[in-house]
Amino acid sequence: MLLLTLLPTLLFGACSDPPTAPDSERRLSLSETLGAEEDEGYARALVPRPFVFPEDHGPHPEFKTEWWYYTGNLRDGAGRRFGYQLTFFRVALSPQSLDRPSEWGANQIYMGHFALSDIDGRQFFAAERFSRAALDLAGAQAAPFRVWLEDWQASGEDQTFPMRLQAGDGQTTIDLSLSQGKPLVLQGEAGLSRKSAADGNASYYYSFTRLPTQGQVRIDGQTFTVSGDSWLDREWSTSALAPDQQGWDWFALQLDDDHELMFYQLRLQDGGSDPASKGIWVTPDGTGRLLRRDDVELQVLKTWHSPRGGTYPAQWKLKVPGENLELTVTPLLADQELDVSIRYWEGAVWVEGRRAGRKISGRGYVELTGYAEDLSETQKKR
Incomplete structure (x- = not known):
């Protein structure tokens, strides 16, 4: 999955001391971050490479940024619907480790985003946190698999699965177990996902597209036993996006x-x-087929105006003619906007349409960036 790649780069850059979480006055627009210069000394995603597991489930500190990105749609026994997002971001402060006398010294910073959509309760919760990779406050390892940020964590056994996700903010928590359904797929060109024509503007990227999930969701003292499917995206890179790119629309859809x-x-x-x-x-057997830009047709049908500023797409017609597929994608809640360091919309969606003349439905997640009002424009109104 794509994500807010440049936010950690800009916030932490060459900072010698880990920062505190930014408040609303320090929020930055995506357009301001797109002009960030590349950093020398880090590894770059230039050509396809072999993937080795379980090692590649763990961190790649030679690259500047990476992330473990979980999303999923769940239901309880009575049919109440939930969507969730749990993301761990790692960002290096410098290409080489620095010797520091303090145990608080760290060369890596972790950022986490946790969001829960209570669809039938018409509620959306979102939280953000930061920590340095020191004194066991945050970190990542491959075997046994674990990535954590204080008491938020994703963990697994020596063979990685099942994975356990634990996160919460106040009275809103998740405790989920993810089993491996389909095998992982390599995105882009054998796992090299190019983001522009510029050499090196790319990431190494793989996904688990269907992970059977069960566990508990807790909201305001009420516990729901849930099940459903999750999706895991893994990327690591160093490059910024091209300066003429405004943002992205990302779709991860699981069809019935x-x-x-x-x-x-x-x-x-x-x-x-x-x-x-x-x-x-x-496909059902886990085989992946690359789709290029011209293989997919995307049309916005509706929009939603954020009360915090900015207008987002709010319904789409998505076609893949090569698969004889035509879908309508609709958010399950209008307001699933994360009001964090950079505002962006990411939420659970419902899918319905036709494939090869037959009705089809499904669920998924959509991420939208570059639509929120720029901080500069907000300041002009003050």
Whole structure:
């Protein structure tokens, strides 16, 4: 999955001391971060490489940024619906480790986002936190698998699965177990996902597109026993996006006929889409087929105006002619906007349509960046 790649770069850059979480006055727009210069000394995603597991489930500190990105749609026994997002971001402060006398010294910073959509309760919860990778406050390891930020964590056994996700903010918590359903798929060109035509503007990227999930969701003292499916995206890179890119629309859809579709559209400032936009079509046996920009047609049907500023797409017509697929994608809640360091929309969606003349439905997650009102414009109104 794409994510707010440049936020950690800009916030932490060459800081010698880990920062505190930014408040609303320090929030930055995506357009301001897109001009960030590349950093020398870090590894770059230039060509396809072999993936080795379980090692690649763990951290890649030679790259500047990486993330473990979980989303999922769940139900309890009475049919009450929930969506969740739990993301761990790692960012290096410098290409080389620095010797520091203090035990608080760290070369890595972790940021976490946790969000829960209570669909039938018409509520959305979101939280953000930061910590340095020191004194066991945050970190990542491959075997046994674990990535953590204080008491938020994703953990697994020596063979990685099942994974356990634990996170919460106040009275809103999740405790979930994810089993491996389908095998992982490599995104882009054998796992090299190019984000623009510039050499090195790319990530190494793989996904688990269907992870059977069960566990508990807790809201305001009420516990719900839930089950459903999750999706895990893993990426690591160093590069910034191209300066003419405005943001992206990312779709991760799980269809009821056991196919999955991922597609991200990289939007240009002139209103067009970057040729690097791409996705994957995953069959029931786990085979993935690369989708390029021209393989997918995307049309916005409705929009939603955020009370915090900015206008987002709020319903889409998505077609993949090569699969004889036509879908309508609709948010399950209008306001699933994370009001964090950079505001962005990420939420649970409902999917319905037709494939090869037959009705089809499903669920998924959508991420939208670059639509929120710029901080500079907000300041002009003060």
